Amino acid sequence: MIQEPPPTVPTGDLAELVACPQCDLLHHVGNVSEDASSRCKRCGTVLFAPRTGAIERLVALALGALVLMVVAVSFPFLQMSASGFSSKASVFDTISAFTGGLMAPLSLATAAFIILLPVLRLCALIYAVGPLLFGRPPVPGAATSFRLASRLKPWSMAEIFMIGVAVALVKMMGMASIGFGTAFWAFGFLVILVTAMDAMMCERTIWRLLAKR
Amino acid sequence: MAVARKEVTGLTARAAGLVGCLHCGSVWPKDTSRCGLCGSALTSRRNASLQHVWAWWWAGAIFYIPANLYPMLRTSLFGQESSSTILGGVLELVKHGSWFVAFVVFFASIMIPVGKFIAIAYLATVIRRGGAIDSHSLHKLHEVVEFIGRWSMIDVFVVAVLSALVHLAFVVNIDPGVAAICFALSVVFTMLSALSFDPRIIYDVAEVRE
Ligand SMILES: [Zn+2]
Ligand SMILES: [Zn+2]
Helix, strand or coil: CCCCCCCCCCCHHHHHEEECCCCCEEEECCCCCCCCCEECCCCCCEEECCCCCHHHHHHHHHHHHHHHHHHHHHCEEEEEEECCEEEEEEHHHHHHCCCCHHHHHHHHHHHHHHHHHHHHHHHHHHHHHHHHHCCCCCCCCHHHHHHHHHHHHHHCCHHHHHHHHHHHHHHHCCCCEEEECHHHHHHHHHHHHHHHHHHHCCHHHHHHHHHCC | CCCCCCCCCCCECCCCCEEECCCCCEEEECCCCECCCCCCECCCCCCCHHHHHHHHHHHHHHHHHHHHHCCCEEEEECCEEEEECHHHHHHHHHHCCCHHHHHHHHHHHHHHHHHHHHHHHHHHHHHHHCCCCCHHHHHHHHHHHHHHHHHHHHHHHHHHHHHHHCEECCCEEEEECHHHHHHHHHHHHHHHHHHHCCCHHHHHHHHHHC
16 A cells, blocks of 8 residues: 555645635635634635634544444334235345346445445545544544545435435335335434534535644 | 726736645645655646546546446346346336436436536637636636536446345346446546546636637
């Protein structure tokens, strides 16, 4: 593995500048105050949104989501019964629905989108940001893992999966009676935690925190 | 959104002989190749941006065709086989009176993908042509496309859940059809298409005009 140098801010005057990632306009950050978000003057993109206690809440939400993910994969998700027969499905069954022949790649993709990538993203976030809670300097590889976490964001689709589940339930309504398992509620709650986490996370603020000290 | 639509006469990183990081926003001397703060590769503009956008766009469009023609789901009810395409699934929901859910699926599987193909093609064409553009609206359009694209995956997950759960001996069985793969690929490719678009070039075109 290539050893990455620890994160540093640019030297001299450049440290005072930030370029809008959407339109490239330069802004001064020297006077960005605590607890005030700043937007790009031209395109309105949020540049910094520092909030007090953001790191604590971020780590708490990520940890909570991780625990719920463990529950969600170890208990039955849904069960259906009709005409005296019944079947149960866990999240893993949902994934392995596609195994066999052509469908194997799709099963892998589903596993990646709803479990593997979200878990990887949560772990990477906790690993990179967690030590900041205790006033420690960032751990080696913190930059790599936070970068990974931010690249994974569009590909973590737990919330989209839940909407898919809702649609599937409607499609099954006439066919059978449906029971909700523990994992269903765990997954639903997880989606809420992750959504709350994404809503409060400001990537650029965290990068500056990772470089300080 | 209370964003003032006035043109701001500011300096861009490129005009100042600097390069800004797309991820952490920090600013570096022009020829820096890697961001010292977050480690991302730095480019003043992603030069091949539009070529990548088009390449992924075509890949997505090509897979969207079989995704609509072939069955998403194969259902066997008391030994009777039937299959439904994306549109067929929507019509079935309508027939059962589930208007709202039919709309959700229609929106996610047909309106978003088609709208996305049109929007990205429009963005890329207008940027290439240059001339008078409304950069704020184009930027908003790109933001919407980037945000909404992943929601198309809903139908793939519907197929996954149904195929996993609905296996009741001889009563009813549901299996995925080949369109599920094509559709998932199409969504991934169009997401990559939107992600490879460098929004900074929208404002470059506007600056050239001024
Ligand atoms: Zn901007
Ligand atoms: Zn950076």
